[in-house]
Amino acid sequence: MKLKGLILAVCIYSSSIFSYSYTAFPIMTPENTLALNPFIYFDGTGAAGQDVFLSYGILANLDIWSQVSTVTIPELGTVADFSAMVRYDLGKSNILALRVNQWYIAPQYHFAIENDCLGFQANVAAQIALEYYKDPAFYAILCPLVKIFGGKMDIFAEINPGYYQFQGTDRSINLMPNRPEGFGLDIVPGIGISLGKTLVSIACPIYNVTNDATPTFGMWWWCPITSK
Numbered sequence: 001m002k003l004k005g006l007i008l009a010v011c012i013y014s015s016s017i018f019s020y021s022y023t024a025f026p027i028m029t030p031e032n033t034l035a036l037n038p039f040i041y042f043d044g045t046g047a048a049g050q051d052v053f054l055s056y057g058i059l060a061n062l063d064i065w066s067q068v069s070t071v072t073i074p075e076l077g078t079v080a081d082f083s084a085m086v087r088y089d090l091g092k093s094n095i096l097a098l099r100v101n102q103w104y105i106a107p108q109y110h111f112a113i114e115n116d117c118l119g120f121q122a123n124v125a126a127q128i129a130l131e132y133y134k135d136p137a138f139y140a141i142l143c144p145l146v147k148i149f150g151g152k153m154d155i156f157a158e159i160n161p162g163y164y165q166f167q168g169t170d171r172s173i174n175l176m177p178n179r180p181e182g183f184g185l186d187i188v189p190g191i192g193i194s195l196g197k198t199l200v201s202i203a204c205p206i207y208n209v210t211n212d213a214t215p216t217f218g219m220w221w222w223c224p225i226t227s228k
Helices: none
Strands: 034-042 048-059 062-073 077-089 094-101 104-114 118-129 137-148 153-164 182-195 198-203 218-222
Touching: 137 182
Parallel strands: none
Antiparallel strands: 034 048, 048 062, 062 077, 077 094, 094 104, 104 118, 118 137, 137 153, 153 182, 182 198, 198 218
């Protein structure tokens, strides 16, 4: 496998809602807190884009997310995209979510748990494209992690299986443009380093492992902000 691309993400979050995982949504945004998450990416297929996520904690167990993005795919040109998501925590980080945009509706389940040594995050989703509503995509993001050096560093590895009944061109299907039909598997190993209240993470997402593996490189960092 040859390295086909580079993904660079710059993320600014409230320190209490940062995510270890590369693609899983994090725990709830704290009440009355606004979080900003800029994100830029590109890969060796020629796809490139920019996203801006905003989340706001309405209540301790209710938050909302919005996303504005543009993505350029060689076969399609540049496409603008907006999505919105509402999430409700049933308790103990068992979170129900509904994400929508002009192309699809995606009911999701998010989960996060951790202690001083270990952690685990998961997103399970069905993505129903409005054009292909009879052929939804199903995928999961499963991310265990181990903390070392007293929590100053963590090592994580996402294992992301999915079943796609149509050829997806929306990067929101596990960040992979032009994903082929059928079963797919992504693997995302990475490390995170804590520098005070800032978390720096480096990952190597390998997309479409079961078909045409596409290794990439990812790097991002979180800096705390307060909106209260």
